[in-house]
Amino acid sequence: MRRPNLSRLRRRLPRLGAKLQLGQRLRRTKRLLLNQRGDGVHSPFAFGLIDRVIRNRRPYYCFAPLRAELRACSRTLSQDALRSPSALELIYRLLQELRPSEVVYRAAAVSMLLRYLEHSGLSPLAWASRGEELPERSCLILESWPTEGEELVELTRQLQELCRQSPELMLFVHLPHPRLGRQLEQLRAELAPRLVLDLLDLQLWFFDPSLTPSRYKAVY
Template identity: 40%
Template sequence: MNRLRKVKRLVTLRGLTQRLKRSKRLIINRRGDGVHSPYAYHFITRVVRNARPYYCFTELREALRQARELSEEKPPRPIRKARTLELIFRIAHELQARHVLLLTGETSFVPRYLMATGSVEQVIERQHIPALSEVLTASLVVVERIPLEDRERSQLSSLLKDLAKRKEASVVGTERMTALISTRSHTAKRLARLLRGEAKPQLVIDLIDIEVWFFDTRLTPSIYKSVY
Protein backbone atom coordinates (compact mmCIF):
# COMPACT_ATOMS: atom_id res chain seq x y z
CA MET A 1 0.00 0.00 0.00
CA ASN A 2 2.84 2.41 0.89
CA ARG A 3 4.57 1.54 -2.38
CA LEU A 4 1.38 2.32 -4.31
CA ARG A 5 1.13 5.71 -2.59
CA LYS A 6 4.75 6.49 -3.48
CA VAL A 7 4.13 5.58 -7.12
CA LYS A 8 0.99 7.76 -7.24
CA ARG A 9 2.89 10.62 -5.64
CA LEU A 10 5.73 10.27 -8.13
CA VAL A 11 3.28 10.28 -11.04
CA THR A 12 1.53 13.34 -9.62
CA LEU A 13 4.81 15.23 -9.09
CA ARG A 14 6.00 14.35 -12.59
CA GLY A 15 2.71 15.51 -14.05
CA LEU A 16 2.91 18.74 -12.08
CA THR A 17 6.47 19.35 -13.25
CA GLN A 18 5.43 18.79 -16.87
CA ARG A 19 2.50 21.20 -16.52
CA LEU A 20 4.67 23.89 -14.92
CA LYS A 21 7.31 23.51 -17.60
CA ARG A 22 4.67 23.70 -20.34
CA SER A 23 3.06 26.77 -18.75
CA LYS A 24 6.45 28.51 -18.59
CA ARG A 25 7.12 27.82 -22.25
CA LEU A 26 3.62 28.94 -23.24
CA ILE A 27 4.50 32.32 -21.74
CA ILE A 28 8.12 32.60 -22.88
CA ASN A 29 8.60 30.43 -25.98
CA ARG A 30 5.16 29.85 -27.49
CA ARG A 31 5.61 32.21 -30.48
CA GLY A 32 9.19 31.27 -31.17
CA ASP A 33 10.65 34.19 -29.22
CA GLY A 34 14.43 33.99 -29.04
CA VAL A 35 14.64 31.77 -32.14
CA HIS A 36 17.22 33.23 -34.52
CA SER A 37 17.01 30.59 -37.23
CA PRO A 38 14.45 31.54 -39.92
CA TYR A 39 13.80 27.87 -40.65
CA ALA A 40 13.26 27.00 -36.97
CA TYR A 41 11.01 30.04 -36.47
CA HIS A 42 8.89 29.04 -39.46
CA PHE A 43 8.73 25.45 -38.23
CA ILE A 44 7.66 26.45 -34.70
CA THR A 45 5.07 29.03 -35.74
CA ARG A 46 3.61 27.25 -38.78
CA VAL A 47 3.90 23.58 -37.83
CA VAL A 48 4.43 23.07 -34.09
CA ARG A 49 2.02 25.82 -32.99
CA ASN A 50 -0.52 25.15 -35.76
CA ALA A 51 -3.78 24.17 -34.04
CA ARG A 52 -5.71 23.66 -37.29
CA PRO A 53 -7.87 20.51 -37.00
CA TYR A 54 -7.38 18.41 -40.13
CA TYR A 55 -10.49 16.56 -41.30
CA CYS A 56 -9.02 13.14 -40.49
CA PHE A 57 -8.44 14.04 -36.81
CA THR A 58 -12.05 13.40 -35.75
CA GLU A 59 -12.01 9.82 -37.01
CA LEU A 60 -8.50 9.18 -35.69
CA ARG A 61 -9.39 10.51 -32.23
CA GLU A 62 -12.36 8.16 -32.02
CA ALA A 63 -10.21 5.20 -33.05
CA LEU A 64 -7.62 6.29 -30.48
CA ARG A 65 -10.27 6.48 -27.75
CA GLN A 66 -11.38 2.93 -28.51
CA ALA A 67 -7.78 1.72 -28.51
CA ARG A 68 -7.20 3.28 -25.08
CA GLU A 69 -10.20 1.43 -23.64
CA LEU A 70 -8.87 -1.90 -24.88
CA SER A 71 -5.25 -1.16 -24.05
CA GLU A 72 -3.34 -3.23 -21.50
CA GLU A 73 0.19 -2.17 -22.44
CA LYS A 74 2.94 -2.26 -19.89
CA PRO A 75 5.85 0.24 -19.89
CA PRO A 76 7.35 1.41 -22.16
CA ARG A 77 3.91 2.44 -23.44
CA PRO A 78 3.33 3.70 -26.98
CA ILE A 79 2.22 7.28 -27.58
CA ARG A 80 -1.49 7.60 -26.80
CA LYS A 81 -1.94 11.39 -26.56
CA ALA A 82 -3.97 12.75 -29.48
CA ARG A 83 -2.12 16.06 -29.19
CA THR A 84 1.27 14.36 -29.66
CA LEU A 85 0.07 12.13 -32.49
CA GLU A 86 -1.40 15.16 -34.26
CA LEU A 87 1.95 16.92 -33.92
CA ILE A 88 3.66 13.94 -35.57
CA PHE A 89 1.04 14.11 -38.34
CA ARG A 90 1.72 17.84 -38.92
CA ILE A 91 5.48 17.33 -39.02
CA ALA A 92 5.27 14.44 -41.50
CA HIS A 93 2.79 16.45 -43.58
CA GLU A 94 5.04 19.53 -43.60
CA LEU A 95 8.12 17.51 -44.56
CA GLN A 96 6.14 15.60 -47.21
CA ALA A 97 7.85 12.46 -45.94
CA ARG A 98 7.23 9.42 -48.11
CA HIS A 99 9.13 6.70 -46.30
CA VAL A 100 9.22 6.66 -42.48
CA LEU A 101 11.17 4.42 -40.12
CA LEU A 102 9.35 3.86 -36.82
CA LEU A 103 11.24 2.35 -33.87
CA THR A 104 8.57 1.16 -31.46
CA GLY A 105 6.77 -1.77 -29.85
CA GLU A 106 4.00 -3.82 -31.42
CA THR A 107 0.97 -1.63 -30.64
CA SER A 108 1.94 1.83 -31.89
CA PHE A 109 -0.78 4.18 -33.11
CA VAL A 110 1.72 6.37 -34.95
CA PRO A 111 1.40 4.58 -38.36
CA ARG A 112 -2.32 5.41 -38.60
CA TYR A 113 -1.58 9.11 -38.22
CA LEU A 114 1.35 8.96 -40.61
CA MET A 115 -0.60 7.19 -43.35
CA ALA A 116 -3.43 9.73 -42.98
CA THR A 117 -1.12 12.54 -44.18
CA GLY A 118 -1.51 11.45 -47.79
CA SER A 119 2.21 11.90 -48.43
CA VAL A 120 3.53 8.90 -46.47
CA GLU A 121 3.72 5.85 -48.70
CA GLN A 122 5.41 3.43 -46.32
CA VAL A 123 5.98 3.07 -42.58
CA ILE A 124 8.77 0.63 -41.74
CA GLU A 125 8.10 -0.57 -38.18
CA ARG A 126 10.96 -2.14 -36.25
CA GLN A 127 11.51 -3.11 -32.61
CA HIS A 128 15.28 -3.32 -33.11
CA ILE A 129 17.75 -1.18 -35.04
CA PRO A 130 17.59 -2.22 -38.71
CA ALA A 131 20.47 -2.40 -41.16
CA LEU A 132 20.96 0.68 -43.32
CA SER A 133 20.13 -1.31 -46.45
CA GLU A 134 16.61 -1.98 -45.07
CA VAL A 135 15.74 1.70 -44.65
CA LEU A 136 17.75 3.57 -47.27
CA THR A 137 14.68 5.45 -48.51
CA ALA A 138 13.59 6.75 -45.08
CA SER A 139 13.78 10.53 -44.66
CA LEU A 140 11.89 10.65 -41.34
CA VAL A 141 12.74 8.50 -38.31
CA VAL A 142 10.29 8.35 -35.39
CA VAL A 143 11.83 6.93 -32.22
CA GLU A 144 8.98 6.01 -29.89
CA ARG A 145 11.31 4.03 -27.65
CA ILE A 146 14.99 4.90 -27.20
CA PRO A 147 17.21 1.80 -26.77
CA LEU A 148 18.41 1.31 -23.21
CA GLU A 149 21.58 -0.57 -24.13
CA ASP A 150 24.66 1.44 -25.12
CA ARG A 151 25.35 -0.86 -28.06
CA GLU A 152 21.86 -0.44 -29.56
CA ARG A 153 21.92 3.30 -28.96
CA SER A 154 25.27 3.52 -30.75
CA GLN A 155 23.78 1.56 -33.65
CA LEU A 156 20.88 4.00 -33.80
CA SER A 157 23.17 7.05 -33.83
CA SER A 158 25.22 5.48 -36.64
CA LEU A 159 22.05 4.75 -38.60
CA LEU A 160 20.83 8.35 -38.25
CA LYS A 161 24.19 9.75 -39.35
CA ASP A 162 24.45 7.35 -42.30
CA LEU A 163 20.92 8.18 -43.47
CA ALA A 164 21.68 11.88 -43.18
CA LYS A 165 24.83 11.50 -45.29
CA ARG A 166 22.92 9.55 -47.93
CA LYS A 167 20.23 12.22 -48.12
CA GLU A 168 22.80 15.02 -48.30
CA ALA A 169 24.69 13.25 -51.10
CA SER A 170 21.53 12.45 -53.07
CA VAL A 171 21.01 14.50 -56.23
CA VAL A 172 17.42 13.30 -56.59
CA GLY A 173 14.76 15.29 -54.75
CA THR A 174 15.16 17.68 -51.84
CA GLU A 175 14.44 15.38 -48.87
CA ARG A 176 16.57 15.84 -45.79
CA MET A 177 16.88 13.64 -42.72
CA THR A 178 14.66 14.44 -39.73
CA ALA A 179 14.14 12.48 -36.52
CA LEU A 180 11.37 12.68 -33.91
CA ILE A 181 12.52 11.44 -30.50
CA SER A 182 9.97 10.68 -27.77
CA THR A 183 11.20 11.91 -24.37
CA ARG A 184 8.21 11.26 -22.11
CA SER A 185 10.15 10.21 -19.01
CA HIS A 186 13.30 11.23 -17.11
CA THR A 187 15.03 8.10 -18.40
CA ALA A 188 14.05 8.89 -22.00
CA LYS A 189 15.33 12.47 -21.62
CA ARG A 190 18.68 11.24 -20.30
CA LEU A 191 18.99 8.70 -23.11
CA ALA A 192 18.01 11.35 -25.68
CA ARG A 193 20.86 13.59 -24.46
CA LEU A 194 23.32 10.71 -24.86
CA LEU A 195 21.96 9.85 -28.30
CA ARG A 196 22.01 13.50 -29.36
CA GLY A 197 25.69 13.75 -28.39
CA GLU A 198 26.46 10.76 -30.60
CA ALA A 199 24.19 11.48 -33.58
CA LYS A 200 24.99 15.23 -33.63
CA PRO A 201 21.89 16.66 -35.32
CA GLN A 202 22.34 20.13 -36.81
CA LEU A 203 19.18 21.68 -35.36
CA VAL A 204 17.16 20.50 -32.32
CA ILE A 205 13.72 21.72 -31.25
CA ASP A 206 12.89 20.58 -27.72
CA LEU A 207 9.11 20.32 -27.13
CA ILE A 208 9.32 18.85 -23.57
CA ASP A 209 8.07 15.31 -24.32
CA ILE A 210 9.31 15.09 -27.90
CA GLU A 211 12.38 16.41 -29.70
CA VAL A 212 12.67 17.20 -33.40
CA TRP A 213 16.14 16.74 -34.87
CA PHE A 214 17.17 18.08 -38.27
CA PHE A 215 20.31 16.77 -39.95
CA ASP A 216 20.45 19.39 -42.72
CA THR A 217 23.96 20.90 -42.76
CA ARG A 218 22.60 24.08 -44.36
CA LEU A 219 21.02 24.98 -41.01
CA THR A 220 22.81 26.85 -38.24
CA PRO A 221 23.68 24.49 -35.34
CA SER A 222 21.19 25.37 -32.58
CA ILE A 223 18.93 24.01 -29.86
CA TYR A 224 15.61 25.80 -29.27
CA LYS A 225 12.86 25.25 -26.73
CA SER A 226 9.19 25.52 -27.57
CA VAL A 227 5.83 23.90 -26.74
CA TYR A 228 2.92 22.51 -28.72
Protein backbone atom coordinates in the same frame (compact mmCIF):
# COMPACT_ATOMS: atom_id res chain seq x y z
CA MET B 1 13.87 -10.27 3.96
CA ARG B 2 10.97 -7.88 4.38
CA ARG B 3 8.30 -8.24 1.72
CA PRO B 4 7.05 -5.11 -0.05
CA ASN B 5 3.59 -3.95 0.95
CA LEU B 6 1.74 -4.39 -2.36
CA SER B 7 -1.43 -2.67 -1.23
CA ARG B 8 0.57 0.41 -0.21
CA LEU B 9 2.35 0.44 -3.58
CA ARG B 10 -0.98 0.25 -5.38
CA ARG B 11 -2.27 3.22 -3.39
CA ARG B 12 0.86 5.25 -4.16
CA LEU B 13 0.91 4.64 -7.94
CA PRO B 14 -1.98 7.01 -8.78
CA ARG B 15 -0.39 9.74 -6.63
CA LEU B 16 2.99 9.25 -8.34
CA GLY B 17 1.31 9.42 -11.76
CA ALA B 18 -0.54 12.60 -10.77
CA LYS B 19 2.73 14.21 -9.57
CA LEU B 20 4.44 13.33 -12.87
CA GLN B 21 1.57 14.83 -14.88
CA LEU B 22 1.64 17.96 -12.72
CA GLY B 23 5.40 18.34 -13.26
CA GLN B 24 4.95 18.02 -17.03
CA ARG B 25 2.17 20.62 -17.02
CA LEU B 26 4.32 23.04 -15.02
CA ARG B 27 7.25 22.63 -17.41
CA ARG B 28 4.96 23.22 -20.40
CA THR B 29 3.42 26.30 -18.80
CA LYS B 30 6.82 27.80 -17.98
CA ARG B 31 8.07 27.25 -21.52
CA LEU B 32 4.84 28.62 -22.98
CA LEU B 33 5.25 31.85 -21.01
CA LEU B 34 8.91 32.21 -22.00
CA ASN B 35 8.42 31.47 -25.69
CA GLN B 36 4.87 32.30 -26.61
CA ARG B 37 5.30 32.92 -30.31
CA GLY B 38 8.77 31.65 -31.15
CA ASP B 39 10.42 34.89 -30.04
CA GLY B 40 14.21 34.62 -29.97
CA VAL B 41 14.28 32.02 -32.75
CA HIS B 42 16.62 33.39 -35.42
CA SER B 43 16.40 30.49 -37.89
CA PRO B 44 13.70 31.25 -40.50
CA PHE B 45 13.14 27.51 -40.97
CA ALA B 46 12.69 26.90 -37.23
CA PHE B 47 10.51 29.98 -36.74
CA GLY B 48 8.30 28.87 -39.64
CA LEU B 49 7.80 25.42 -38.11
CA ILE B 50 7.01 26.88 -34.68
CA ASP B 51 4.61 29.49 -36.04
CA ARG B 52 2.84 27.47 -38.77
CA VAL B 53 2.90 23.93 -37.39
CA ILE B 54 3.99 23.46 -33.76
CA ARG B 55 1.76 26.23 -32.37
CA ASN B 56 -1.01 25.70 -34.93
CA ARG B 57 -3.66 23.26 -33.68
CA ARG B 58 -5.86 23.18 -36.75
CA PRO B 59 -7.75 19.88 -36.86
CA TYR B 60 -7.76 17.41 -39.72
CA TYR B 61 -10.81 15.27 -40.45
CA CYS B 62 -9.07 12.11 -39.27
CA PHE B 63 -8.25 13.50 -35.80
CA ALA B 64 -11.66 12.98 -34.15
CA PRO B 65 -12.00 9.24 -34.92
CA LEU B 66 -8.32 8.68 -34.10
CA ARG B 67 -8.75 10.39 -30.72
CA ALA B 68 -11.71 8.12 -29.97
CA GLU B 69 -9.60 5.10 -30.91
CA LEU B 70 -6.74 6.33 -28.74
CA ARG B 71 -9.04 6.75 -25.73
CA ALA B 72 -10.44 3.26 -26.23
CA CYS B 73 -7.02 1.57 -26.24
CA SER B 74 -5.10 3.90 -23.90
CA ARG B 75 -4.82 1.29 -21.11
CA THR B 76 -3.29 -1.30 -23.42
CA LEU B 77 -0.54 0.92 -24.89
CA SER B 78 3.09 0.16 -24.09
CA GLN B 79 4.81 2.27 -21.45
CA ASP B 80 7.06 3.92 -24.03
CA ALA B 81 4.24 4.60 -26.51
CA LEU B 82 3.03 8.09 -27.38
CA ARG B 83 -0.16 8.63 -25.38
CA SER B 84 -0.87 12.29 -25.97
CA PRO B 85 -3.23 13.00 -28.89
CA SER B 86 -1.56 16.42 -29.21
CA ALA B 87 1.84 14.78 -29.77
CA LEU B 88 0.52 12.31 -32.33
CA GLU B 89 -1.39 15.06 -34.12
CA LEU B 90 1.73 17.25 -34.15
CA ILE B 91 3.70 14.48 -35.88
CA TYR B 92 0.90 14.21 -38.43
CA ARG B 93 0.91 17.98 -39.05
CA LEU B 94 4.71 18.04 -39.36
CA LEU B 95 4.60 15.33 -42.00
CA GLN B 96 1.94 17.24 -43.92
CA GLU B 97 4.07 20.40 -43.79
CA LEU B 98 7.49 18.86 -44.51
CA ARG B 99 6.34 16.15 -46.96
CA PRO B 100 9.41 13.89 -46.57
CA SER B 101 10.28 11.53 -49.40
CA GLU B 102 10.12 8.52 -47.05
CA VAL B 103 8.81 7.96 -43.50
CA VAL B 104 10.39 5.23 -41.36
CA TYR B 105 9.18 4.54 -37.82
CA ARG B 106 10.37 2.54 -34.83
CA ALA B 107 7.23 2.13 -32.77
CA ALA B 108 6.51 0.76 -29.30
CA ALA B 109 5.18 -2.81 -29.09
CA VAL B 110 1.58 -1.58 -28.64
CA SER B 111 1.22 1.85 -30.18
CA MET B 112 -1.15 4.24 -31.96
CA LEU B 113 1.62 5.84 -33.99
CA LEU B 114 1.09 3.70 -37.08
CA ARG B 115 -2.64 4.50 -37.13
CA TYR B 116 -1.80 8.21 -37.43
CA LEU B 117 0.91 7.55 -40.00
CA GLU B 118 -1.45 5.47 -42.12
CA HIS B 119 -3.65 8.56 -42.59
CA SER B 120 -0.73 10.75 -43.69
CA GLY B 121 -0.70 9.45 -47.27
CA LEU B 122 3.07 8.85 -47.11
CA SER B 123 3.31 5.00 -47.03
CA PRO B 124 5.33 4.62 -43.80
CA LEU B 125 7.87 1.82 -43.40
CA ALA B 126 8.67 -0.06 -40.20
CA TRP B 127 12.31 0.27 -39.09
CA ALA B 128 12.85 -3.49 -39.55
CA SER B 129 11.66 -3.42 -43.17
CA ARG B 130 13.64 -0.38 -44.35
CA GLY B 131 16.45 -0.74 -46.87
CA GLU B 132 20.11 -0.05 -46.24
CA GLU B 133 19.73 3.41 -47.74
CA LEU B 134 17.02 6.04 -47.55
CA PRO B 135 16.13 8.72 -50.10
CA GLU B 136 17.05 12.36 -49.54
CA ARG B 137 14.76 14.22 -47.12
CA SER B 138 13.62 11.08 -45.36
CA CYS B 139 12.03 11.25 -41.91
CA LEU B 140 12.72 8.79 -39.10
CA ILE B 141 10.35 8.63 -36.13
CA LEU B 142 11.70 6.97 -32.98
CA GLU B 143 8.74 6.47 -30.68
CA SER B 144 10.60 3.67 -28.89
CA TRP B 145 14.38 3.33 -28.74
CA PRO B 146 16.90 1.40 -26.62
CA THR B 147 18.36 3.53 -23.87
CA GLU B 148 21.45 1.52 -22.93
CA GLY B 149 23.71 -1.37 -23.85
CA GLU B 150 24.58 -2.90 -27.19
CA GLU B 151 21.16 -2.12 -28.68
CA LEU B 152 21.74 1.61 -28.22
CA VAL B 153 25.26 1.36 -29.64
CA GLU B 154 23.97 -0.47 -32.71
CA LEU B 155 21.08 1.95 -33.22
CA THR B 156 23.48 4.90 -32.97
CA ARG B 157 25.79 3.30 -35.55
CA GLN B 158 22.92 2.72 -37.96
CA LEU B 159 21.65 6.27 -37.53
CA GLN B 160 25.13 7.70 -38.13
CA GLU B 161 25.35 5.76 -41.37
CA LEU B 162 21.93 6.99 -42.48
CA CYS B 163 22.94 10.58 -41.67
CA ARG B 164 25.95 10.22 -43.96
CA GLN B 165 23.85 8.74 -46.75
CA SER B 166 20.93 11.19 -46.43
CA PRO B 167 22.31 14.60 -45.40
CA GLU B 168 18.81 16.16 -45.30
CA LEU B 169 17.53 13.55 -42.86
CA MET B 170 14.83 14.52 -40.33
CA LEU B 171 14.59 12.64 -37.03
CA PHE B 172 11.70 12.88 -34.53
CA VAL B 173 12.61 11.37 -31.14
CA HIS B 174 10.10 10.63 -28.38
CA LEU B 175 11.23 11.09 -24.77
CA PRO B 176 8.79 8.90 -22.78
CA HIS B 177 10.23 9.94 -19.39
CA PRO B 178 12.37 12.92 -18.27
CA ARG B 179 14.85 10.56 -16.57
CA LEU B 180 15.95 9.41 -20.03
CA GLY B 181 17.13 12.92 -20.89
CA ARG B 182 20.79 12.07 -20.37
CA GLN B 183 20.63 9.13 -22.78
CA LEU B 184 18.85 11.30 -25.33
CA GLU B 185 21.54 13.98 -25.03
CA GLN B 186 24.19 11.32 -25.53
CA LEU B 187 22.46 10.16 -28.72
CA ARG B 188 22.16 13.76 -29.93
CA ALA B 189 25.87 14.38 -29.27
CA GLU B 190 26.80 11.29 -31.28
CA LEU B 191 24.62 12.23 -34.26
CA ALA B 192 25.28 16.00 -34.15
CA PRO B 193 22.12 17.35 -35.88
CA ARG B 194 22.36 20.85 -37.35
CA LEU B 195 19.06 22.07 -35.89
CA VAL B 196 17.29 20.83 -32.76
CA LEU B 197 13.76 21.78 -31.68
CA ASP B 198 13.24 20.64 -28.09
CA LEU B 199 9.51 20.20 -27.33
CA LEU B 200 9.94 18.51 -23.91
CA ASP B 201 8.62 15.01 -24.72
CA LEU B 202 9.51 15.28 -28.41
CA GLN B 203 12.68 16.48 -30.09
CA LEU B 204 12.92 17.31 -33.78
CA TRP B 205 16.41 16.92 -35.26
CA PHE B 206 17.32 18.20 -38.72
CA PHE B 207 20.60 17.32 -40.45
CA ASP B 208 20.36 19.51 -43.55
CA PRO B 209 23.87 21.03 -43.92
CA SER B 210 22.37 24.29 -45.24
CA LEU B 211 20.79 25.02 -41.82
CA THR B 212 22.58 27.19 -39.27
CA PRO B 213 23.64 25.06 -36.27
CA SER B 214 21.19 25.95 -33.50
CA ARG B 215 18.97 24.59 -30.77
CA TYR B 216 15.65 26.05 -29.65
CA LYS B 217 13.11 25.22 -26.98
CA ALA B 218 9.42 25.41 -27.78
CA VAL B 219 6.12 23.90 -26.68
CA TYR B 220 3.09 22.64 -28.55
